[in-house]
Amino acid sequence: MSSFPMRKHPLKLVGILLVTVILGFVMLPAVVVTITAFNDKAILAFPPQSYSLRWFARSLAYDDFRKGFWNGLIVTAWASTLALAIGTGFALALHRYSFSLKSTLEGLLLSPLVIPHFTIGLGLLILSAQLTVGRGFPLVILAHVILVLPFVLRSVFISLQNLDGRLEMAASSLGASPGRVLFTVTLPLLVPGLVSGWLFAAILSFNEFTATLFVSNQAAQTLPVAMYNYVREYADPTLAALSVIYIVVTALLLTLANLFFGLGKILNVDAH
Amino acid sequence: MTQRPFLGWLVSPAVLLALGLAAAMAAILQYSVRAYVPGSLDVGGLTFENFTTLLRPFYLWAFWNTILLCLMTATFTLILAYPVAYALVRVNNKALKSFILIASITPLFLGEVVRTYSWMIVLGNNGFINSVLMSLGIIDSPLQMMFTTSGVVAALVHVTMPIMVIMLTAGLSHIDRNYEKAAESLGAGPIRCFMTVTLPLSMPGVVAGFSTAFAWTFSAFATPQLIGGGKVNTVSTLVYQLGFASFNFPFAASLSFAGLVMTFAVLALMKRAMRPIERLGEQ
Numbered sequence: 001m002s003s004f005p006m007r008k009h010p011l012k013l014v015g016i017l018l019v020t021v022i023l024g025f026v027m028l029p030a031v032v033v034t035i036t037a038f039n040d041k042a043i044l045a046f047p048p049q050s051y052s053l054r055w056f057a058r059s060l061a062y063d064d065f066r067k068g069f070w071n072g073l074i075v076t077a078w079a080s081t082l083a084l085a086i087g088t089g090f091a092l093a094l095h096r097y098s099f100s101l102k103s104t105l106e107g108l109l110l111s112p113l114v115i116p117h118f119t120i121g122l123g124l125l126i127l128s129a130q131l132t133v134g135r136g137f138p139l140v141i142l143a144h145v146i147l148v149l150p151f152v153l154r155s156v157f158i159s160l161q162n163l164d165g166r167l168e169m170a171a172s173s174l175g176a177s178p179g180r181v182l183f184t185v186t187l188p189l190l191v192p193g194l195v196s197g198w199l200f201a202a203i204l205s206f207n208e209f210t211a212t213l214f215v216s217n218q219a220a221q222t223l224p225v226a227m228y229n230y231v232r233e234y235a236d237p238t239l240a241a242l243s244v245i246y247i248v249v250t251a252l253l254l255t256l257a258n259l260f261f262g263l264g265k266i267l268n269v270d271a272h
Numbered sequence: 273m274t275q276r277p278f279l280g281w282l283v284s285p286a287v288l289l290a291l292g293l294a295a296a297m298a299a300i301l302q303y304s305v306r307a308y309v310p311g312s313l314d315v316g317g318l319t320f321e322n323f324t325t326l327l328r329p330f331y332l333w334a335f336w337n338t339i340l341l342c343l344m345t346a347t348f349t350l351i352l353a354y355p356v357a358y359a360l361v362r363v364n365n366k367a368l369k370s371f372i373l374i375a376s377i378t379p380l381f382l383g384e385v386v387r388t389y390s391w392m393i394v395l396g397n398n399g400f401i402n403s404v405l406m407s408l409g410i411i412d413s414p415l416q417m418m419f420t421t422s423g424v425v426a427a428l429v430h431v432t433m434p435i436m437v438i439m440l441t442a443g444l445s446h447i448d449r450n451y452e453k454a455a456e457s458l459g460a461g462p463i464r465c466f467m468t469v470t471l472p473l474s475m476p477g478v479v480a481g482f483s484t485a486f487a488w489t490f491s492a493f494a495t496p497q498l499i500g501g502g503k504v505n506t507v508s509t510l511v512y513q514l515g516f517a518s519f520n521f522p523f524a525a526s527l528s529f530a531g532l533v534m535t536f537a538v539l540a541l542m543k544r545a546m547r548p549i550e551r552l553g554e555q
Contacts, residue, residue, distance in 0.1 A: 019356055022355060026430065116528075116531060118493055119297065125515075207382065208383070224383050228385050
């Protein structure tokens with residue numbers, strides 16, 4: 001904070017105060033949920049009278065959460081990897097070539113950004129009923145691939161734009177086949193974009209709720225769906241404890257991503 | 273250079289996925305014009321009854337309510353996110369910048385359920401706000417914030433904040449600082465400089481953020497369902513209830529379809545209305 005000039009404009013102070021209050025609003029739920037998680041009593045009351053760790057123990061031992069966690073990992077691993085493969089291929093094609101129906105295809109694949117998740121969930125549910133395949137893992141994974149693809153596409157496309165095309169040209173002028181150029185020059189140079197795209201897709205997929213609620217069944221229930229079912233039935237701080245674990249893990253992942261890749265670059269919010 | 277090596281390999285998986293999505297949307301359209309057979313998951317013959325039912329005051333009201341909720345959320349989010357995005361672009365201290373970024377972006381990755389649950393504890397009758405206000409002696413009995421539209425809006429603003437901050441920051445970071453310096457050197461004060469230079473130049477980001485916040489709010493389900501508690505009906509909660517409580521999938525499909533048309537209509541309208549404003553930022 002020493003970088004502020006000595007002579008502070010009064011407006012600047014107002015601005016600092018304003019941003020502090022807004023960030024307070026953003027962080028308030030996380031703070032409240034953390035205090036609640038350590039509450040010893042089973043009723044949600046504030047502030048807690050006594051403290052304990054028992055809700056953490058319960059949230060880690062609760063069967064539906066454990067199963068939801070593993071189901072979520074399976075779905076996330078498949079969905080984000082498939083989305084990465086499909087999205088990278090399509091981003092390369094978008095960047096390099098012109099082909100028929102290019103913009104139609106692009107528009108269709110980016111449309112999940114504005115199509116409500118419940119619409120996509122309901123559509124896939126009806127489709128699966130018509131094809132008599134039923135709900136379960138394949139359908140959940142398909143829904144997630146559709147939903148996270150726009151983010152992967154964006155991340156890979158931005159890295160492609162920042163890639164120096166002369167490196168590819170140099171390789172092919174030295175006699176490398178298009179396949180060799182792709183696998184030894186283009187893809188290695190894209191690794192930061194690919195990793196951040198995958199990470200983004202994985203986090204979004206692991207947390208996706210609405211569409212999953214429509215297309216999952218008991219066997220393929222993911223963690224957010226299990227949490228939703230819990231909050232409808234019980235009102236004890238178990239979910240608060242789980243939320244704290246969630247918040248801590250997510251903030252750690254983001255801090256690591258920020259250290260290694262620069263979050264600003266991933267989200268394309270850095271001034272160049 | 274008409275050679276396009278690997279084009280088929282690169283594009284065909286994406287085509288398959290796009291076909292899957294299109295088929296799902298077609299399935300909704302097809303179900304929306306079928307009759308509901310009570311007690312059965314099969315659908316009956318062709319009918320437009322679902323769409324005439326949509327014109328009943330209850331559903332029209334729900335649509336109106338949803339649009340209002342989305343507009344309120346997007347507006348409040350914009351007002352709160354703008355100063356944060358501005359600080360993110362203008363703060364020079366690296367550690368402070370990282371802190372603002374992580375603090376404002378983390379909620380994006382927490383998922384709707386965790387965030388909604390946190391707000392239930394904040395807003396509940398025994399929750400944080402009521403406990404604080406009561407212990408300070410400001411109120412005697414708890415304020416009802418759960419199951420109200422204002423409660424839902426507060427939580428939804430929190431849900432859409434991160435994406436708005438990202439889009440506004442992207443818009444603000446592309447502004448050439450020399451324009452502001454020029455305005456200042458010509459004698460404009462900080463407020464005038466902001467209102468006549470920075471704000472107009474950031475309009476593309478504002479438009480993008482506002483539309484995205486609108487679409488996200490329309491898509492939100494857990495927040496209106498849990499915090500609204502059945503008292504705040506939105507298109508998303510009604511679709512879920514129709515599908516999973518009464519198994520009336522044809523009507524749920526027609527409601528989704530109408531909702532989709534409405535989303536696109538509102539977004540197109542917004543784009544049109546904001547075109548002159550957006551053009552300000554392109555100069």
